[in-house]
Amino acid sequence: MEINVANLLDNLFGGVYYVDKNRKIKYWNKEAEKITGYSKEEVVGRHCYDNILQHINNKGDNLCHDGCPLHASINDGKKREAEVYLHHKEGYRIPVSIRTVPIKNEDKKIIGAVELFFENKKIKSLEEKINELKHENYIDELTDINNRKYLEEILNEIISNADIKKDNIAFCFLDVDDFKYINDKYGHLVGDKILTMIAQTLKNNVRPSDKAFRWGGDEFALILFDIENEKNLRKLLERLKLLINDSFINYNEEKLNITMSFGAAKIRKDDTVKSLTKRADDNMYESKKKGKDVITIY
Numbered sequence: 343m344e345i346n347v348a349n350l351l352d353n354l355f356g357g358v359y360y361v362d363k364n365r366k367i368k369y370w371n372k373e374a375e376k377i378t379g380y381s382k383e384e385v386v387g388r389h390c391y392d393n394i395l396q397h398i399n400n401k402g403d404n405l406c407h408d409g410c411p412l413h414a415s416i417n418d419g420k421k422r423e424a425e426v427y428l429h430h431k432e433g434y435r436i437p438v439s440i441r442t443v444p445i446k447n448e449d450k451k452i453i454g455a456v457e458l459f460f461e462n463k464k465i466k467s468l469e470e471k472i473n474e475l476k477h478e479n480y481i482d483e484l485t486d487i488n489n490r491k492y493l494e495e496i497l498n499e500i501i502s503n504a505d506i507k508k509d510n511i512a513f514c515f516l517d518v519d520d521f522k523y524i525n526d527k528y529g530h531l532v533g534d535k536i537l538t539m540i541a542q543t544l545k546n547n548v549r550p551s552d553k554a555f556r557w558g559g560d561e562f563a564l565i566l567f568d569i570e571n572e573k574n575l576r577k578l579l580e581r582l583k584l585l586i587n588d589s590f591i592n593y594n595e596e597k598l599n600i601t602m603s604f605g606a607a608k609i610r611k612d613d614t615v616k617s618l619t620k621r622a623d624d625n626m627y628e629s630k631k632k633g634k635d636v637i638t639i640y
Contacts, residue, residue, distance in 0.1 A: 379431030433539030485541030
């Protein structure tokens with residue numbers, strides 16, 4: 343029985359692409375198209391480091407230029423596994439698990455390599471699925487993440503419920519730096535793409551227990567649980583800031599990325615929704631005063 347290898351690879355559960363020894367992409371399967379947003383026609387014939395996937399690690403290092411697992415497998419013939427963040431065509435960052443395997447010819451010489459990548463999707467509980475259906479009207483239409491109405495309901499529940507332990511919960515505002523300049527220079531359609539890029543980066547990369555929201559305009563918000571101390575909170579926000587800074591969209595061959603100013607505050611026992619959001623808002627504007635692209639926590 344003959345096996346159609348291309349058909350088999352196209353229907354694998356995971357993205358697959360093959361590069362030759364010079365890292366030119368020779369094959370790109372359907373799941374790779376689905377996960378990344380890039381079609382086969384857009385990538386086959388280009389090099390994997392040509393501003394396509396732009397893998398980065400937790401430190402924000404661009405692995406396509408230094409530390410690429412695929413490149414390393416071509417050089418030494420070893421298989422590798424890594425957890426990285428790839429760049430989606432719409433600009434946002436997706437957490438993926440990758441595996442690279444060298445390909446050899448009949449003479450045992452390395453002629454290229456294959457990368458398999460799988461999206462690190464969170465497994466949703468039945469309760470979360472029911473809540474999603476229940477709160478369909480709590481989704482922001484533009485960015486497809488939770489909206490302000492839903493945020494205010496959750497904050498009211500947290501603050502008014504005496505049974506909820508509040509001293510390990512934090513709230514954070516994030517505001518796009520110089521967003522008016524982006525809208526004025528590139529237009530509102532590009533501005534909307536930037537907002538969607540940010541929203542999806544947050545949605546894909548917050549911890550399962552945390553929640554991301556669009557507050558309105560160019561402002562977003564986070565509710566973060568199980569926060570032991572300020573150091574723990576800052577570490578979480580630094581990771582999200584790094585991923586946002588490394589997200590970008592392409593516009594007329596120009597790479598557009600942004601920075602955001604963060605203002606965070608842990609919930610106090612005597613807080614109201616108004617006092618909490620004001621404290622986080624004040625911290626966010628303090629980040630603006632410090633020069634933007636800053637995290638302020640008091």
